[in-house]
Amino acid sequence: MNIKAVARRAGVSTATVSRTINGSDKVTPKTAERVRRAVEALQFYPDTNARSLGSGRSSLYGLIISDITNPFFPELVKSFEDISVEHGQEVLVANTNYDPARMESCVTRMMQRKVDGVAIMTSEMEDRLIKVFSHRNIPLVFMDVGAPGPGVSRVRVDHAAGVAMAMDHLVELGHSKIAFISGPLGLFSARTRFEAFLQSLERHGLQRDPALIQEANHRADGGHEAMLRILNSGAKPTAVVASNDLTAIGAMGAIHERGLRIPEEISIVGYDDIQLSAYTQPSLTTLRLPRIEIATAAFRALYKSLQSQTKKPQIGEDYDVQPTLILRRSTGPANRSHR
């Protein structure tokens, strides 16, 4: 069931079959038709392995994410996959589980499959591993981190603007005691948001209260615990900004447990806009990270390098993406009478 069998049946050479399959115009419509019929009759599926061995191109992009279980990623993966498949590329997804050792094995797998490019959507990546790719002229695109260079692009989300929008919104509503639940500060993405929070605080002339700032793990359980710590501290925030939606959802649980009402007594803002944010009680005001745009930009960055035939890698670009504030019911005016 290989190309030879098809060639024999169609009465042509394997080269002609190959060209037909690949849509080359150097083949008569008549022969092409004959070949197609043979392919159909034999249920022939060309072997991808042999294909990329022969051609040097794998038609495969690597997509490295932290954890498919984090609701931020599935939509990103889906969008990236959709647009890739549309352009005849496939996608190999790899989870690092936030673990550097797994990252290493992901990189290894990518190399072994001879991927045409890699989108790295985790915020952490060792320089040493980046070199593995760039040394082999494999185009890369990062999210947020790194800087464009030869063969390296970046999709840059304006987190500072995002957090600023959330803060402006809260300040406008009259809030001044605003808590922040960060992600793991070892993660670049979490750090960026935290720093943006501090800047906003300063910009609005608000004081920084350590009791109102808690580090969590970007998961619901962490948000829950962090919120309890804040409430237990005695500091009475009228609003909370969380580093992602899961954290916010966990925090909401803690707030409910304490018998506080959202948003009457305490407002909360998330970050990401995962699907479920619209269905929490109350629905969650949050910053939407446009995953479709991010995925599209990442794909474009890689595809561009693929199309430029030159061996020498071009200097990558920055693709800028803006978050948007999604107003829902978890934020409301600061009500001093409750405090």
Next chain:
Amino acid sequence: MNIKAVARRAGVSTATVSRTINGSDKVTPKTAERVRRAVEALQFYPDTNARSLGSGRSSLYGLIISDITNPFFPELVKSFEDISVEHGQEVLVANTNYDPARMESCVTRMMQRKVDGVAIMTSEMEDRLIKVFSHRNIPLVFMDVGAPGPGVSRVRVDHAAGVAMAMDHLVELGHSKIAFISGPLGLFSARTRFEAFLQSLERHGLQRDPALIQEANHRADGGHEAMLRILNSGAKPTAVVASNDLTAIGAMGAIHERGLRIPEEISIVGYDDIQLSAYTQPSLTTLRLPRIEIATAAFRALYKSLQSQTKKPQIGEDYDVQPTLILRRSTGPANRSHR
């Protein structure tokens, strides 16, 4: 940067390098060490394509799911991937988006990559496409649907028992007007749960009220709308069973909007136990589908066929998996005084 270069550097033949890489015992520790050093020095990554072309094995399993965006799947994918990687197999994930045309392309991609087996975790699959695999002796494992046959296994979740547990729980709490929000009845998985609901109804001697039965789409928005339809109908259920958690979460939103309290005025039970169910307000009583067990069973089914060296495919088995009822705060005693 190929095996020849490594062989030259280590002063051995390519065969020896190959054997070293594959951990054959037919190579002296001394030479193995020399080879390993050469591999290290040259940063050699063996080409997977060439490998599977040479060996006939791809070390790749296909995993077909409906939609990675459905929170049921990510954990399943992750578990399947983890156990596969542990056993030296990789995983190629494909989304069908519930679309038969995409299913076709998924199957094609699997064939082209010469996968060693396919786990089909969607409930719908055309016979014609199944034949594509079985015709080539590729082991298959299905979830819920189909029946074991040559090279075909099945992971069977006891949905009837699951729904029965939910119903028993509600009846015990004194509920008798129990609504049901089903998934798309075109889907086998949704139909099974619906039928189990009807059976439970009968078993408990409860009447079947069409107004209390609504079809939705297994997503939050559908659950929301379906719940509104039920509430608008005038029939006043004291409890609702939803076909999955997303549906339940959407329904909870509708219930809240109507100013009804959960569980005092209306109880609700979900199905799946997605991560967020623990963080809804109130937390959701639901049936846990053990995704890790399902993934493990699916992997085992495929791995078994891989290990048996015989060409003839063996008859597959059934792997039975039980759901468990997770009691949280969305269910409580039926309180007639409210009605």
Next chain:
DNA sequence: TTATTTATTTAGAACGTTTAAGTACACAAC
């Protein structure tokens, strides 16, 4: 008609592995 160009098609050498079959060598048994 023949020469020239152009459009198809073919033969066959890559591509980078694996692996059966073969070779060389050490050691044991006779």
Next chain:
DNA sequence: GTTGTGTACTTAAACGTTCTAAATAAATAA
């Protein structure tokens, strides 16, 4: 010292494509 028996290694033929260079056929020009 021959013969046998392993063991460690090498040679070279697959595997199924792609793709270059060469061959052929067809079309056009002279």
